[in-house]
Amino acid sequence: MNTQRRNVLKAGSGAALMTVLAAAGIITPGMALADWNKAAFDAKSMADTLKALGAGAPADSKDVQVTGPDIAENGAVVPVGVASTLPNITMVAILIEKNPNALAATFVLPEGTEASVQTRVKMGQTSNIYALVKSDGKFFMATKEIKVTLGGCGG
Amino acid sequence: MANPMKIRAANKDGVTEVKVLVSHEMETGQRKDSAGAVVPAWFITELTAKHNDKLVLSSEFGPSVSKNPYLAFKFKGGAKGDKIVVSWKDNKGDTRSDEAVIG
Numbered sequence: 001m002n003t004q005r006r007n008v009l010k011a012g013s014g015a016a017l018m019t020v021l022a023a024a025g026i027i028t029p030g031m032a033l034a035d036w037n038k039a040a041f042d043a044k045s046m047a048d049t050l051k052a053l054g055a056g057a058p059a060d061s062k063d064v065q066v067t068g069p070d071i072a073e074n075g076a077v078v079p080v081g082v083a084s085t086l087p088n089i090t091m092v093a094i095l096i097e098k099n100p101n102a103l104a105a106t107f108v109l110p111e112g113t114e115a116s117v118q119t120r121v122k123m124g125q126t127s128n129i130y131a132l133v134k135s136d137g138k139f140f141m142a143t144k145e146i147k148v149t150l151g152g153c154g155g
Numbered sequence: 156m157a158n159p160m161k162i163r164a165a166n167k168d169g170v171t172e173v174k175v176l177v178s179h180e181m182e183t184g185q186r187k188d189s190a191g192a193v194v195p196a197w198f199i200t201e202l203t204a205k206h207n208d209k210l211v212l213s214s215e216f217g218p219s220v221s222k223n224p225y226l227a228f229k230f231k232g233g234a235k236g237d238k239i240v241v242s243w244k245d246n247k248g249d250t251r252s253d254e255a256v257i258g
Contacts, residue, residue, distance in 0.1 A: 036200045077221045097217055100185060104219035106209040113211050113230040114170065120221035122183070 010151060020122035023102035041103050046130070049095055049102040051137075058139035061086065066144045072123060075148040081118035089115040098127035125147050162255035165240045171257055173204060173211075173240050175226045179257060182220040202243040203233030206233055233257050 040052035051057065068083040082092050093106040093113060104121045115133060126147045133140050158178035165172055170200055174195035177199065184196025197218055204212040211230040233239075 010197055036215055041215070079225075081227075099219050100183075101217055101219065103217050105217060106215045107228070108213040110210050110213070113228065116229050118225070118227040120179075120225045121219050122221050123219075 001021050025122040036057055037106065040106070041101060042101065044101060046095060046102050052134070053093060053103075053106070053132070055134075055139040056130060058141045059141060061140035062134075064133050064140050064142035064144045065133055066129055067118075068129060068144055068146050070121075070145075071147045071149060073149050075123040075125070077120050078146060078148075079118065079120050080124050080129055080146075082131040082133070083113070083117075084115040084131075084135070084140075085113070086133060086140060088136045089133050091134040092117050093132040094119070094121065095128065096121060096127050099124050108132055140145060157249060157251050160240060160241055160243075160251065160253040162241055162253055164255050164257040166233050166235055170229050170231055171206070171237075171239075172227065172229045173241075175202075175204070175224075176243070177224045177226070177243060178191050179223060179245065180219055181218065181222045181224065185218075197245065197247060199243045199245045199246075200243065201243065202226070204228070205235055205240045205242075221251070231239055 037052065040049055043049040043052045050058065063086045064084045067083070068079060072078040080094060082094060089109055091106060091108055094104040095102045097103055105119060107117050109115060123146065129144050129146055131142045157215060160178065161176040163174045179199050180197055181199065182194050182197040184193065186194045188194055198218045198220065199216045202214045202216060212228050216224065235256045238254055239257060240252060240254045242250065244250045
């Protein structure tokens with residue numbers, strides 16, 4: 001059983017992982033929210049999230065930009081953006097290191113869609129934000145620290 | 156039924172920029188109400204965007220995405236008058252789909 005579980009965990013990420021887990025009878029189809037990557041969204045730490053996304057240990061890249069305010073006065077609405085000049089980007093993910101679940105969102109980009117995505121996230125406290133991109137099958141990331149001030153005094 | 160999304164799509168120099176504002180509570184499942192009971196998680200899990208039936212963005216959200224999620228992205232192609240359809244699904248199985256015309 002244990003070796004089977006290891007193999008399942010190694011087998012991959014995303015839809016593939018869900019399919020494998022369902023096939024192995026570890027999760028029932030009803031538990032799997034269609035293709036939603038529950039394993040990645042449930043992961044608590046950065047390392048577990050990266051593993052669930054199949055990213056391993058991504059290299060830092062200057063060609064990935066993560067944008068956001070230096071100081072967010074309201075942690076409930078923090079605008080963040082990811083952009084990259086790397087070729088053939090198929091996936092973009094936003095991770096917030098100190099949130100209860102690190103992964104905020106993933107975006108799958110079909111051919112023709114540019115690697116430039118903006119959204120708004122919630123942050124429980126001051127934390128590093130990671131932008132993860134998959135380019136030519138390899139993972140790269142960039143980091144930015146955003147300070148969250150609960151008092152709204154900007155300090 | 157949830158409120159409609161606001162979708163703006165504009166084509167400039169062959170690149171279409173789409174901005175979407177979704178109306179959704181996005182409860183994390185961590186907040187407690189005044190009686191101390193945990194408010195159950197309720198958030199959008201999947202959101203897709205199509206341009207003339209061709210998928211241009213497919214995203215998965217966790218509860219960390221803000222209330223009334225905002226999303227902006229760009230894709231190559233698209234012309235004035237083309238149709239953009241954005242659809243989402245939440246963890247309670249509710250869905251909504253709205254469309255806009257590229258201006």
